[in-house]
Amino acid sequence: MMRRLIQALLFLLVAAGLYVLPRFFSMDYYLHIFVMSEIYAVLALSLALIVGFTGQVSMGHAAFYGMGAYASALLSIRLGCSFWVAFWLSGLFAGCVSYVIGRLVLRLRGHVLAITTAFFCVLVTVVMNNWIAVTNGPMGITGIPRPSPLNLGLVRLVFESRVHYYYLGLFFVAGVLFILHRLVRSRLGDAMIAIRENEELATSLGIDAMKIKLLAFTLGGAIAGLAGSFYAHYILFISPVTFSMNESINMLVMIIFGGMSTLFGPILGAVALTVLPEFLRMAGEMRLVIYGVALICFIIWLPEGLWGSLRNVLLSMNEAKRMEE
Amino acid sequence: MTTVFFQQVLNGVILGCIYALIALGLSLVFGILEMTNFAHGEFYMLGAFMALFSMTHLGVPFFVALLIAMLGMALVSALIERMVFRPIVGKPLINSMLLSFGLSTALANLALFFFKADPRKITSGLAGVRFRFWGLFLTGERLAILILSIILVLGLTWFIQRTRMGKAMRAVAQDRVAAQLAGVNVKRVYSVTFAISGALAAAAGTMVGAMFFVSPEMGFTVVLKSFVIVILAGAGRIRGVILAAVLIGLVESLGGGFISYAYKDAYPFLLLVLLFIFKPEGLMGGA
Amino acid sequence: MVRRFLSVRKVLFLLVMALFVGTLPAGAEIPAAPIKLGVVLPTSGAIAYDGGLTLNGIRMAVEEINAAGGVLGNKFELYVEDSAGVPATAVAAMEKLVGMEKVVSVIGDFGSSCTLAMMDVAQRAQVPLITPVSLAPKITEMGNIWMFRGCDNSGMIAKAFTKWAVLDRNVKKWAYIAINTDYGRGSVEAFNEELKALGAEAVFTEYFNQGETDYYPIVTKLSASDADGLCLFGETVDLSRVVAQYHEMGLEGRMLIMDPTSGTFNPKFIELAQENANGIVGASRFVAAIQTPAAQKFVADYKALYGAEPEKYAQAGYDCTRMLALAIEKANSIETDKIREALSGIQYEGPQGKAYFDEKNQLIIDEYIIVVEDGKLEVVAGPISVH
Numbered sequence: 001m002m003r004r005l006i007q008a009l010l011f012l013l014v015a016a017g018l019y020v021l022p023r024f025f026s027m028d029y030y031l032h033i034f035v036m037s038e039i040y041a042v043l044a045l046s047l048a049l050i051v052g053f054t055g056q057v058s059m060g061h062a063a064f065y066g067m068g069a070y071a072s073a074l075l076s077i078r079l080g081c082s083f084w085v086a087f088w089l090s091g092l093f094a095g096c097v098s099y100v101i102g103r104l105v106l107r108l109r110g111h112v113l114a115i116t117t118a119f120f121c122v123l124v125t126v127v128m129n130n131w132i133a134v135t136n137g138p139m140g141i142t143g144i145p146r147p148s149p150l151n152l153g154l155v156r157l158v159f160e161s162r163v164h165y166y167y168l169g170l171f172f173v174a175g176v177l178f179i180l181h182r183l184v185r186s187r188l189g190d191a192m193i194a195i196r197e198n199e200e201l202a203t204s205l206g207i208d209a210m211k212i213k214l215l216a217f218t219l220g221g222a223i224a225g226l227a228g229s230f231y232a233h234y235i236l237f238i239s240p241v242t243f244s245m246n247e248s249i250n251m252l253v254m255i256i257f258g259g260m261s262t263l264f265g266p267i268l269g270a271v272a273l274t275v276l277p278e279f280l281r282m283a284g285e286m287r288l289v290i291y292g293v294a295l296i297c298f299i300i301w302l303p304e305g306l307w308g309s310l311r312n313v314l315l316s317m318n319e320a321k322r323m324e325e
Numbered sequence: 326m327t328t329v330f331f332q333q334v335l336n337g338v339i340l341g342c343i344y345a346l347i348a349l350g351l352s353l354v355f356g357i358l359e360m361t362n363f364a365h366g367e368f369y370m371l372g373a374f375m376a377l378f379s380m381t382h383l384g385v386p387f388f389v390a391l392l393i394a395m396l397g398m399a400l401v402s403a404l405i406e407r408m409v410f411r412p413i414v415g416k417p418l419i420n421s422m423l424l425s426f427g428l429s430t431a432l433a434n435l436a437l438f439f440f441k442a443d444p445r446k447i448t449s450g451l452a453g454v455r456f457r458f459w460g461l462f463l464t465g466e467r468l469a470i471l472i473l474s475i476i477l478v479l480g481l482t483w484f485i486q487r488t489r490m491g492k493a494m495r496a497v498a499q500d501r502v503a504a505q506l507a508g509v510n511v512k513r514v515y516s517v518t519f520a521i522s523g524a525l526a527a528a529a530g531t532m533v534g535a536m537f538f539v540s541p542e543m544g545f546t547v548v549l550k551s552f553v554i555v556i557l558a559g560a561g562r563i564r565g566v567i568l569a570a571v572l573i574g575l576v577e578s579l580g581g582g583f584i585s586y587a588y589k590d591a592y593p594f595l596l597l598v599l600l601f602i603f604k605p606e607g608l609m610g611g612a
Numbered sequence: 613m614v615r616r617f618l619s620v621r622k623v624l625f626l627l628v629m630a631l632f633v634g635t636l637p638a639g640a641e642i643p644a645a646p647i648k649l650g651v652v653l654p655t656s657g658a659i660a661y662d663g664g665l666t667l668n669g670i671r672m673a674v675e676e677i678n679a680a681g682g683v684l685g686n687k688f689e690l691y692v693e694d695s696a697g698v699p700a701t702a703v704a705a706m707e708k709l710v711g712m713e714k715v716v717s718v719i720g721d722f723g724s725s726c727t728l729a730m731m732d733v734a735q736r737a738q739v740p741l742i743t744p745v746s747l748a749p750k751i752t753e754m755g756n757i758w759m760f761r762g763c764d765n766s767g768m769i770a771k772a773f774t775k776w777a778v779l780d781r782n783v784k785k786w787a788y789i790a791i792n793t794d795y796g797r798g799s800v801e802a803f804n805e806e807l808k809a810l811g812a813e814a815v816f817t818e819y820f821n822q823g824e825t826d827y828y829p830i831v832t833k834l835s836a837s838d839a840d841g842l843c844l845f846g847e848t849v850d851l852s853r854v855v856a857q858y859h860e861m862g863l864e865g866r867m868l869i870m871d872p873t874s875g876t877f878n879p880k881f882i883e884l885a886q887e888n889a890n891g892i893v894g895a896s897r898f899v900a901a902i903q904t905p906a907a908q909k910f911v912a913d914y915k916a917l918y919g920a921e922p923e924k925y926a927q928a929g930y931d932c933t934r935m936l937a938l939a940i941e942k943a944n945s946i947e948t949d950k951i952r953e954a955l956s957g958i959q960y961e962g963p964q965g966k967a968y969f970d971e972k973n974q975l976i977i978d979e980y981i982i983v984v985e986d987g988k989l990e991v992v993a994g995p996i997s998v999h
Contacts, residue, residue, distance in 0.1 A: 028737070029707035036700060057419045104601065110418045111361050115552040116601075119594040122549070126591040129792055130819075139794040140725055142750055235700060236732055239725040239794075242699055245549075249426055256423050278704065286438065287656065292431025299424040300412045329836045332861075336828040442661045443880055444849050455860070464860050537825045537853055538884070546823060581829035587792050587819040589829075 018170055022163050031162035035234060037274040038169030039227050042176050044254045044266035046223035051252070052260030053184055054216040055196025056106065059248045060117035063124040064221040066243025068094040068228025070128065070135060073144045073238055083147035087229045094225020095218050102217035106210060109199075121245045128240035140239025144232050165234050172230060173267070176223055180263055183219075192216055193261075253295060259305025268307050328460040333582040334575065339467045341574025342474040345567045346529035347547060348554040349481065350522030352566050355555050356498045357518045358414065363425040364405075365526060365551065366544025367432040372398040372527025373534035373543065374440060377447050387449045391473075391531045395524040402523025403516045411515065429545070436541035444538035447531065466536045477528060481521070482563055490517055553593040557600060572596070646689040647682070647946055649674070649936065650709035652720030652730065657696040662847070662925055663722050666744050667692065668918055669929030670719060673937070676913075683937050684944065695721050702726035703733060710737040716946045717742065719762075719932050724748035724794045727759075734758040740952045742936065744928035747873075748794045749802075752974045758952060760973040762932040763924075764897050766795075766802040766873065768998040772979035773872040773895040774806040776993060781893075783841035783868055787816035787834060789827075789854055790845035799845045799873055815839050820850065827854050831861045842867040844875065851876050852884040859888050870894055874982065878923045882987050893983045893992070898927040898964045901989045902980060910963030931962045965995055 022031060047061045071090035075081040081089070105116050128135045135141070147168070149158040157164040183189055191212045194202040203209050232238050250273070258269025280287045302309045351365050376394035379385050385393065409428055413420050454465030485491035490513075496504035497514045505511050533543070554573055558565030573593055581589045651670055654663040671690065678687045691713045693705035702721050709715045710733065717740045721727045727746040734741035735758050742760040743751065752761050777783045786807060790796035796819060804814055816837045818830045831854070834842070842858070844851050855869065855876075871877065874896035882889045900911045900921040910930070914922040922930075935958055940946060943954035960967045967977040980994030 027707075027711040028733075029704065029711040032704055032707045036704070051419065055417075057422065104598065108601070111355065111359075111422075111552075112556050114361065114418070114422060115549070115556055116594075116597055118549060119553065119597060123591045123594045126588055129821075130585070130587045132797070137794075137797055138725075138792060139748060139750070139797060140728065142728055142754065235703065235729055237699065237725075237729045239699065239728075241697070241725055249423075252419070252423060253426075256419065277701075278708075286434075288434040289431050289438065292427045292429070292434065295427030296409060296424055296431065299420050299427065300409075303413075303416065303420055329832055332832045332835075333829060336826075336832060340826060340828075444884065446884060455862075457862070462860065462862050533825070538849065540849070542823065543825075577826075578829050582833045586830050587821070590821065 022166055026163075028162050031166055033275060033278060035162060035165045035169050037271045038166070038173050039231050039234075040251070040254060040270035040274050041173050041267045042227040042230075043224055043251050044258070044270040045173075045176050045180055045263065046220040046227070047251050048255045048260045048263070048266040049180060049183075049192075049223075050216050050220040052255055052262075052266070053189065053196065054192040054213055056213055056217065057110070057114040057252075058117045058217070058220075059114050059245065059252065060101075060119075060121040060124075061220070061224055061251050062243045062245065062247035063121040064094045064098050064224040065228040065231070065247070066124060066128065066238075066240070067097055068225025069232040069238050069243065070141070070228075071225070072229035073141045073232045074134070076145055076233070077141065077143065083145070083229075083233050084150070087226060087233075090229040091222045091226040094228065095222030098221025098224075099214065099218040102214045102221075106213045106217060118245055118248070121243075121248050125240050125244055128243070135240070138240060140237060141232075142237050144236045144238070146236070147233055169230070172226070177263060177267075184263065188212065188215065196261075256305055257295075257298060259308030259311070261304075262307055262311065265305050265307035269305065272306070329582070331459075332461050333578045335461055335463065336582075337575035337578030338571055339470055339574070340578060341567075341571030342470050343529055343533060344547075344551060344554055344574055345570035346474050346477060346525050346532075348551040348558075348566050348570050349478070349563065350525040351548075351551050352555045352558060353494075353518050354522050357494055358410070358515055359418075360410065360414075360421040361418070361425065361552065362410075362522075363422065363548055364428040364432060365425075365522065366546075366548035367429050367436075368398055368402055368523045368526040368544075369530040369533075369547065370436060370539075370541060370544040371401065371432065371530070372523070373447070373530035373539040374436065375527065376531040377445060377534060377539050380447065387447070387451075387535070390447075391528065394527040394531050398523040398527035399520035400523075402526075403520040406516055406519035410519070411512075414515070429548075433541055433544060440541055442541065444540035446538055447534040449535035451535070464536075466532070470532045470536070473528065473532060477525065478563065478567060481525075484521075485563070490514070494518060550593060553597060556597065646687045647684070647940065648689050648691060648713055648715040649933070650706075650713065650715035650718035650720070651690060651692045652695050652702055652705045652709065652718060652726070653692070654697040654722050654726075655692070655694040657698075659697055659722055659847075662745075665923065665925040666722065666929035668914075669744075669922065669926035669931075670933045672914060672917055672926075673930045673933035675917075677933070677937050683940050684946070688933075688937070691715055695726050697723050697726065699725050699729035703729050706730040706733045706741075710734075710739045715739065716940070716948055717936050717951055719744060719929070719936070721746065724751065727751055731756050731759050738952075739948050740936075740955055742932050742955070744932045745925060748798055752972045757956075757973070760955060760969060760975070762935060762975050763928045764977050764979065764998070765974060766799040767805075768977075769872055769895055769979060770799070770802040770806045772996045772998050773870075773981070774803060774810055774812070776895075776981050776996075777841065777868075777870060777872075777893075778807070778810040778812045781841075781868060783870070784812045785815045785839045785841070786812060787837055787839035787842045787867065788814060788818070788845070789830060789834075789842065790817070790819055791847065791850060792819035792821050795873075796845045803843065803872070820846075820854075822847070822850065824850060825853060827857045828861070830854075831857050831863065834858075835861055835863055839867055841870055843870045843872065845873055846875050848875060848878060848881045849884070852881050855885050855888050855892070868893065874899070874924060877982055877984075877989055879921060882984065886987075889984045889987065891984065893981065895979050896924055896982050897977050897979055898922075898924045899980065899982055899989045899991070901982070901991055902964065903991070904963075904965070906961070906965075907963045927962075927964060931960070931964070931967070934962060935960050935967075 050056050050058050068090040071093045072086040075086040129138050146159045191207045195209050199209050254269035254273050255266045259265030354360055354362050372394045375397045376390040379390040379393045451465030451469055456463040493509045493514050496509055554569040557569035576592050577589055580592045653667055654660055674688045674690055691709055695702035695705050709718055719742055722745045724746040727743045735756050740758055742762045744762050747766050788800050790800050816839050869892045871892055871894035874894050877896055877899055939951050939955035939958055943950040956969050965978045967975055970976055978995035978997055981992040983990050983992050
């Protein structure tokens with residue numbers, strides 16, 4: 001009872017903090033970093049579902065992100081869809097593609113799966129670069145419209161300024177977090193973890209591994225597609241360079257940095273790795289060397305990620321306390 | 326038209342030889358340590374720089390520089406294995422993937438910092454040598470690659486089939502625990518595996534540096550393609566790797582020449598998809 | 613040596629200034645704050661080398677302007693941010709410059725993708741943005757009055773070069789090997805349009821990705837075509853490989869090699885391609901071989917500062933900075949809308965020649981026809997007016 005109350009209070013505190021954040025950091029520069037953090041938080045969460053919870057290493061997540069962005073941009077420019085329609089349709093599109101790809105590649109395991117998904121990402125970039133009639137190739141797509149104003153009763157979001165994107169992004173992250181929280185706490189979530197730990201054992205316990213893996217892959221891809229749509233209508237210009245394989249690796253680094261078998265870890269990793277490079281701007285040429293060495297150190301000494309390791313410490317302290325009592 | 330076709334086939338085979346040298350080392354590490362080493366491309370880059378600097382600073386001839394680069398990289402990669410990879414042997418796959426990715430980023434950017442971005446050429450003295458036969462063109466450098474890769478592949482095959490170390494490597498690849506129980510020094514096997522892998526990468530890097538250029542970012546693009554070769558080849562077989570490497574070289578050359586060069590990077594993926602549909606156990610699987 | 617001499621001069625200058633300020637009567641006007649100028653360029657990543665050249669030009673111009681007393685009595689202060697060639701990072705850099713540093717104008721970016729993504733910020737913050745390099749036609753076609761292109765575009769180059777190549781050199785069948793980016797694709801499009809009007813045609817078009825090493829598939833295919841001119845669009849390193857492999861395939865002398873956007877006209881290319889560089893013709897708004905006094909003074913000063921000859925990227929950075937300084941001078945204000953207005957009506961004369969912006973904020977600037985002879989760049993024709 002007490003615990004629940006504390007949790008609820010904590011939740012309200014965080015929500016209030018996030019609500020008033022733009023009051024203190026009202027400059028567009030800060031808001032841009034916040035919005036990008038939100039987009040990456042969603043991407044990292046959706047990737048954590050596939051890699052962290054279900055244990056299927058995908059290096060092709062940027063492909064679904066990109067497909068969502070292109071689908072949304074094309075739907076709104078060519079067919080005049082409003083953002084609110086294009087957003088859901090692009091998620092649906094990315095989800096469908098990831099279902100088909102998942103069917104094809106999820107039979108594979110480990111390294112082979114990772115490399116194959118990496119090549120899927122390369123394939124998607126190659127198509128974006130060369131299918132000029134649809135994607136306009138490397139020239140990218142300009143003139144993507146902003147979302148039309150949204151009336152939420154209490155607040156009216158008009159998307160002329162970055163603050164409004166920030167609030168919409170908050171809803172987006174919260175929604176994804178809620179769905180994934182429910183999912184991983186359900187029996188499906190247990191099945192996912194069982195597959196991650198030992199697929200043969202899980203199968204022998206009557207879990208349809210392919211179905212569960214496919215579910216995680218499809219849902220993850222669909223959410224990445226939604227994030228792509230949000231990105232496209234935020235930056236208002238997209239081109240293939242944004243959705244390269246490097247971006248997939250960037251997302252993987254985010255979840256390993258934060259801790260990938262939790263829900264808070266990926267968010268932490270996404271925010272940290274969006275904000276930190278801004279601070280490291282002055283490090284100049286050595287920035288990427290620092291980044292590479294930090295990644296090596298992390299994997300050797302903190303393989304559970306920042307949040308995962310912290311949680312382990314807290315848990316063991318709790319455990320020790322209980323032992324004393 | 327037939328001349329053009331055979332010229333493309335010849336180009337593809339030479340390309341395949343380079344891929345084979347790179348992929349062989351990768352395949353060894355993959356088979357014996359069960360790791361994906363994304364930094365393998367950087368081994369190849371560093372090897373090329375070693376050869377370049379031995380030529381410009383020590384003034385040694387090209388083939389001596391090639392040897393120095395191979396020995397030097399053998400040492401460096403064994404050292405890297407000891408310091409970076411050994412702590413995570415047996416950890417989940419994603420760890421080794423991202424670890425090697427971090428290593429790759431760090432090495433490439435260190436090279437960028439010290440050697441600068443502008444590309445340099447290794448002058449092998451073979452560039453001027455050109456052969457013309459049946460209307461086909463071949464430069465001395467490309468012929469040297471063909472010969473060198475045959476020598477190295479034969480040497481590697483002999484090493485793995487005939488020496489004690491080779492037998493130990495095969496044993497570890499098959500079953501690590503059993504090999505350990507039978508008295509194999511697994512740690513030494515790991516070091517030797519990385520050393521061989523680094524030496525082969527250095528050989529490829531030096532030859533490519535003579536043919537094209539040496540630059541800090543030369544490693545990244547080549548490593549993904551080599552992974553496809555490793556997958557196509559199936560579980561760690563030399564014959565399979567060579568077959569797959571030449572296949573990828575031919576597909577790129579013929580596809581790039583007759584279908585579309587801009588789509589070239591997509592062809593290996595399509596090859597992978599075809600493989601999964603028709604022969605899920607790998608090219609040489611079941612043979 | 614030169615640098616040290618300069619700094620001694622600077623120190624003396626500062627001493628004199630300090631004495632002067634010290635003798636001012638109390639209550640006199642203290643000089644206002646420096647004028648903040650923003651720069652967004654890739655200083656890391658794949659195109660860091662080329663971005664650095666533009667930055668060299670910018671820094672040189674700022675140094676000269678400040679040594680001459682600055683603009684409106686104030687010095688320029690540079691704020692340089694790295695875009696790494698990534699659109700979202702470029703937007704962050706732009707936001708930081710206009711929001712946090714409150715710069716009066718921004719020079720940037722290199723790649724068109726980044727510039728296209730930054731344009732919206734410029735419009736919203738109402739700060740002039742001037743790109744020294746980006747070629748995509750859309751940049752000046754979208755009616756964003758805050759966006760300026762401080763260099764020529766592919767359409768202008770195509771107009772100047774095709775006429776010379778088709779009429780003077782009789783190249784009727786063109787083969788293209790171009791980089792698969794907005795730059796390469798956009799250039800091929802612009803050239804094809806001009807070729808049609810001149811009665812020539814394209815018989816071969818292939819695109820390659822940046823950083824490609826093996827061009828044998830393309831040059832082998834090229835050996836079977838009947839083109840009489842090979843037109844290249846790309847950057848230094850990639851094109852030096854294309855040219856080398858073209859010769860390896862025994863194609864020398866079959867076609868006139870053309871490089872109209874001067875991706876190869878720099879010392880690095882000549883070092884890499886060696887004798888294969890000879891005979892390449894192209895167009896450029898600037899090369900160090902232009903013999904006018906203004907150009908030669910610029911080349912000498914640049915060489916003294918950086919120890920290398922300038923090329924068109926450095927020249928563009930230099931010119932953009934100079935044009936902004938002139939615009940601020942003319943506007944007699946550092947309010948961004950007044951700078952924008954002054955910039956659009958500017959009449960500038962730089963190392964390369966006269967230049968001004970047209971009604972779409974596209975710089976109108978002359979072109980030169982260049983050839984490589986014995987490893988040296990020579991001007992064949994020009995300046996050619998393209999308006």
